[in-house]
Structure formats: C-alpha cells, structure tokens
Amino acid sequence: MRDVVLVGAGPMGEAWIDTVSRRDDVRLAAVVDLRPDAARDALGRRGMELPVFASLDDALAAGSADIVLNVTIPAAHLAVSSTALRAGVPVLSEKPLTETLAEGLELTALSELTGTLVATSQSRRFSxxxxxxxxxxxxxxxxxxxxxxxxxxxxxxxxxxxxxxxxxxxxxxxxxxxxxxxxxxxxxxxxxxxxxxxxxxxxxxxxxxxxxxxxxxxxxxxxxxxxxxxxxxxxxxxxxxxxxxxxxxxxxxxxxxxxxxxxxxxAELPDAAEGLDGALDEFLTALDGGAPPSGEVHANIWSLAMVEGAVASSATGRPVEFAELFADAHARAVAAAPSEVAAVLRAWSEPAPRRA
Ligand SMILES: NC(=O)c1ccc[n+]([C@@H]2O[C@H](COP(=O)([O-])OP(=O)(O)OC[C@H]3O[C@@H](n4cnc5c(N)ncnc54)[C@H](O)[C@@H]3O)[C@@H](O)[C@H]2O)c1
CATH class of the missing domain: 3.30.360.10 (Dihydrodipicolinate Reductase; domain 2)
Incomplete structure (x- = not known):
C-alpha cells in the first residue's frame, strides 16, 4: 500500500482524490493546499477526514509519503515537484510539467540528480x-x-x-x-x-x-x-x-x-484504462519496476516544447527549429537553476533530453 500526498485541491485535485480512491493499492494520506479550507472542503464533500497542510514541506515532515500528486496551478509546478524530488518522493504531476521549457529542463536535471521519478499525467493519451x-x-x-x-x-x-x-x-x-x-x-x-x-x-x-x-x-x-x-x-x-x-x-x-x-x-477498441486511471496505472507500474511511464520527464518535455515552439513561431512569424528552442531554454535553465542542478545540465551531451 502506497501513501499519496495530493497537492492542490481545485477541481482537478478533486478528480485525483476520486482516482486514488478507486484503487486498493494506494491510499490518500494527506492533502495540501495554500488554502487549507479548499482541501478540507474537497475531503468533506467525500466524507473523508485526513490531515490537511498549507505546504508540501509541512506534509512531508509530518507523515509518510510514497507518491506526490502535483495538481497545483502551472506556475507552482516546478517548486512543488522540486520539493518532492529533493525529499526523494516520486512525483506524478498534472500537465503542463512546468510553466516554461527552461523550468522543465531544470526539473529533468533535478530528477537525474536525485534519482527520483517525475512524470506528467497527460490523461488524453489514455483512451x-x-x-x-x-x-x-x-x-x-x-x-x-x-x-x-x-x-x-x-x-x-x-x-x-x-x-x-x-x-x-x-x-x-x-x-x-x-x-x-x-x-x-x-x-x-x-x-x-x-x-x-x-x-x-x-x-x-x-x-x-x-x-x-x-x-x-x-x-x-x-x-x-x-x-x-x-x-x-x-x-x-x-x-x-x-x-x-x-x-x-x-x-x-x-x-x-x-x-x-x-x-x-x-476498428475494434482494445481494453485499456482511460484518463487519470490510465496515467496512475502506468506510474504505479513503473514504481513496481516496470517500464518508465510515457509521461516521464525526459519524454514529456517534448510536449511542452511543442507548445513553446508554437508560441515562439507565432511571435516571430518564422518556423522554429527544436534544436534552437532547446539550446535557448537550456542556456536559461543553466542560468536560473541552483548550482548543483546547473552542473547536471552542463554535463548533458545535448540541450534536449531524450526518452528514458
Ligand atoms: N488533464 C486535464 O484534463 C486537466 C483538466 C483541468 C486542469 N488540469 C491541470 O490541473 C492543474 C490544476 O487545475 P485546476 O483547474 O484544479 O486549478 P485550480 O486553480 O482550480 O486549483 C489549483 C489549486 O492548487 C492550489 N495551489 C496553488 N499553488 C499551490 C502551492 N504552491 N501549494 C499548494 N497548493 C497550491 C490552489 O490554492 C488551488 O486550490 C493545472 O495544472 C491544470 O492545467 C488538467
């Protein structure tokens, strides 16, 4: 049985509470939200009573955590996922992985540094x-x-x-x-x-x-x-x-x-877990020693890059090459990341990560 700490109790956080509740090999251990009342309300609507915290640091200090579900707003994704990785707790994050490609590269390097899995749930690839x-x-x-x-x-x-x-x-x-x-x-x-x-x-x-x-x-x-x-x-x-x-x-x-x-x-449709159930299933399989989840950070960052590349092309009116997009984001990540993470980024053979 794995303990899950959910961070972010908005509408999507509530969907994740229900997803965790549908399984018998994971259990919700605590809910974190900057607005603790939002967490209490989400639990209360389901007749659940669990510890509630205003920060992930407090939750990790207070109890056990085997998985962090990061369902905060995109601007908070890097900070929340980094806190979990530095505590050695694997993260399944809502999309987007981070707000920017440079942040995504920083998180990729931190995952390598800590040897801890971080993956994005892209629920629409599970159908x-x-x-x-x-x-x-x-x-x-x-x-x-x-x-x-x-x-x-x-x-x-x-x-x-x-x-x-x-x-x-x-x-x-x-x-x-x-x-x-x-x-x-x-x-x-x-x-x-x-x-x-x-x-x-x-x-x-x-x-x-x-x-x-x-x-x-x-x-x-x-x-x-x-x-x-x-x-x-x-x-x-x-x-x-x-x-x-x-x-x-x-x-x-x-x-x-x-x-x-x-x-x-x-065509006939295969049997397959759909949506959030599919994403959680794949993540747990990886924790049990199976294949890396398809949203593992080295792979999923390419979906984030597609967004950033499209926005950049539209802004400049020109086609964007992904090699240049990653080189630029890599330089920004090296400049912004803590020194031990920047050292990992500098050691990469190319600015774009490759699938694990
Ligand atoms: N897969 C999908 O189909 C799908 C659908 C909707 C939303 N999402 C994603 O889910 C995430 C959440 O979406 P939402 O609509 O529930 O957002 P929301 O803004 O309604 O809720 C986010 C919650 O996170 C809390 N929060 C923000 N920063 C925090 C922090 N640092 N620590 C703790 N709590 C914090 C907020 O107080 C809020 O209660 C987003 O990344 C969004 O893109 C995915």
Missing amino acids: RGIIAFRDALRPYGGAAQLSARFFQNPRFGGFRDEMDSPLLRDMAIHTFDQARFLLDDEPTRVYCEEFSPPWSWYRGAAAADAVFGFAGGARFSYSGSWCADGLMTSWNGDWHASAAGGSATWDGETTVRVQASDEPRT
Missing part, C-alpha cells in the same frame, strides 16, 4: 479510441501525414480568459502530446500562427493553426479554436491520418475508421 487509431495504421508503417482539428467554445471565466495564448498553453498541449503518442516520434520544427477571431471573448489568442515536422519525416497539422460556436469537435479533437496504402480517422471518442485497398471498416 481506447486513441490506441485503436494508432494501431490501425501500424500495418502500413504508421501515419506519415496526421491532422487534428479542435473546435470548442467553453465559457470558463477565470484565468483562462485573461492569460496569454490560452488555447496553445492550456489546451493544445493535450493534442500535441497525442500527436507524439500517435507518431511515436519527436518534433524537429514548427510553424504556427495564433490569432483572435473578432468575436473571441478571451484576452489572449484563442485560435491557432500550426504544422510540425517530426524526426522520422511525418507531418502533423493542427487547427484549433476555443471560441468556435456550433459544430464542435470532441475535446480530443477530430483526427485524420494517412500512411502508405491506407488511411484512418478518429472522431476523438470511440469511432475509428480505417480503409486500405478494401472497403472502409470500423
């Missing part, structure tokens, strides 16, 4: 539909041209209405991470234009078109909007993939269609 979609084109060598359309119109209110690049920074990381999963490869360049349709109710740009090149030669194009009234896509987007001799589509839910030289057919 029966996406696995069927990926597997549909495996007999044809995998997708070489992949596209996703994402059109939704949520009225959140709150921070998303005020932040810069709300679509790219808060949502597109899911779709970009799904593309990495589907292509099983890493990006090398991106060109992106983000913009605000005249009717947008967001302060920052709520729509974007981007095209990524991947190391193996595949292309991924993304077209998205968070202020698209009518005919919305699934929250997973609406996908099309072409391979040598066949194509597949995924509606973002449970319908995967495939056609080669034969009639179109509907």
Whole structure:
C-alpha cells in the first residue's frame, strides 16, 4: 500500500482524490493546499477526514509519503515537484510539467540528480479510441501525414480568459502530446500562427493553426479554436491520418475508421484504462519496476516544447527549429537553476533530453 500526498485541491485535485480512491493499492494520506479550507472542503464533500497542510514541506515532515500528486496551478509546478524530488518522493504531476521549457529542463536535471521519478499525467493519451487509431495504421508503417482539428467554445471565466495564448498553453498541449503518442516520434520544427477571431471573448489568442515536422519525416497539422460556436469537435479533437496504402480517422471518442485497398471498416477498441486511471496505472507500474511511464520527464518535455515552439513561431512569424528552442531554454535553465542542478545540465551531451 502506497501513501499519496495530493497537492492542490481545485477541481482537478478533486478528480485525483476520486482516482486514488478507486484503487486498493494506494491510499490518500494527506492533502495540501495554500488554502487549507479548499482541501478540507474537497475531503468533506467525500466524507473523508485526513490531515490537511498549507505546504508540501509541512506534509512531508509530518507523515509518510510514497507518491506526490502535483495538481497545483502551472506556475507552482516546478517548486512543488522540486520539493518532492529533493525529499526523494516520486512525483506524478498534472500537465503542463512546468510553466516554461527552461523550468522543465531544470526539473529533468533535478530528477537525474536525485534519482527520483517525475512524470506528467497527460490523461488524453489514455483512451481506447486513441490506441485503436494508432494501431490501425501500424500495418502500413504508421501515419506519415496526421491532422487534428479542435473546435470548442467553453465559457470558463477565470484565468483562462485573461492569460496569454490560452488555447496553445492550456489546451493544445493535450493534442500535441497525442500527436507524439500517435507518431511515436519527436518534433524537429514548427510553424504556427495564433490569432483572435473578432468575436473571441478571451484576452489572449484563442485560435491557432500550426504544422510540425517530426524526426522520422511525418507531418502533423493542427487547427484549433476555443471560441468556435456550433459544430464542435470532441475535446480530443477530430483526427485524420494517412500512411502508405491506407488511411484512418478518429472522431476523438470511440469511432475509428480505417480503409486500405478494401472497403472502409470500423476498428475494434482494445481494453485499456482511460484518463487519470490510465496515467496512475502506468506510474504505479513503473514504481513496481516496470517500464518508465510515457509521461516521464525526459519524454514529456517534448510536449511542452511543442507548445513553446508554437508560441515562439507565432511571435516571430518564422518556423522554429527544436534544436534552437532547446539550446535557448537550456542556456536559461543553466542560468536560473541552483548550482548543483546547473552542473547536471552542463554535463548533458545535448540541450534536449531524450526518452528514458
Ligand atoms: N488533464 C486535464 O484534463 C486537466 C483538466 C483541468 C486542469 N488540469 C491541470 O490541473 C492543474 C490544476 O487545475 P485546476 O483547474 O484544479 O486549478 P485550480 O486553480 O482550480 O486549483 C489549483 C489549486 O492548487 C492550489 N495551489 C496553488 N499553488 C499551490 C502551492 N504552491 N501549494 C499548494 N497548493 C497550491 C490552489 O490554492 C488551488 O486550490 C493545472 O495544472 C491544470 O492545467 C488538467
């Protein structure tokens, strides 16, 4: 039985409380929130009584912790995850790994320094539909041209209405991470234009078109909007993939269609844990000695890089090469990180980490 300390008791923290409660090999040991009342309310709504703390340091000093779930706001991700790693406690973090790519590199180096696992939960790569979609084109060598359309119109209110690049920074990381999963490869360049349709109710740009090149030669194009009234896509987007001799589509839910030289057919869905359950399952398997989770920091940082690359391309009006993006972020991380972490970063053979 592993003790879980949850940090951040907002709506997503509550979803994680329920995810932990569905398993019998982990138990919630404490909840941390800057606003302890938020933690008490979240527990109270579930009839649970557990220790509540205002800081992770206090929780780690007071009781046992085998896993830290970091479900705080992105601006707090680096500090909270670092506290856990320095205490030798593995971290499963909500997306994004950190707020910036430079911070992500610092956290990657700290994970190496402490020998402690940190992974991001990218819940949208855990679905029966996406696995069927990926597997549909495996007999044809995998997708070489992949596209996703994402059109939704949520009225959140709150921070998303005020932040810069709300679509790219808060949502597109899911779709970009799904593309990495589907292509099983890493990006090398991106060109992106983000913009605000005249009717947008967001302060920052709520729509974007981007095209990524991947190391193996595949292309991924993304077209998205968070202020698209009518005919919305699934929250997973609406996908099309072409391979040598066949194509597949995924509606973002449970319908995967495939056609080669034969009639179109509907693919069968495999059994698989979905969403947060899938992410936690994979993390626990790694702690038990299994394969590293797919959101392990050396891998997941490439999803964060896709966001940062897209934002940078849009700002400059030019394509961005990931080698340059990582070199720039690496220099910033070396300058900002504590000396022992900067020393690890300097010892890397290249600025971009590679999958563990
Ligand atoms: N996977 C998904 O589909 C999905 C969906 C929604 C949100 N998220 C992610 O989950 C995270 C949380 O989202 P949310 O909507 O619950 O946010 P929220 O702002 O509603 O809640 C965050 C909570 O963290 C607390 N907090 C902030 N800094 C803290 C710190 N340093 N120490 C302790 N507590 C701290 C806040 O007081 C707040 O209660 C974000 O990273 C977000 O991107 C993921």
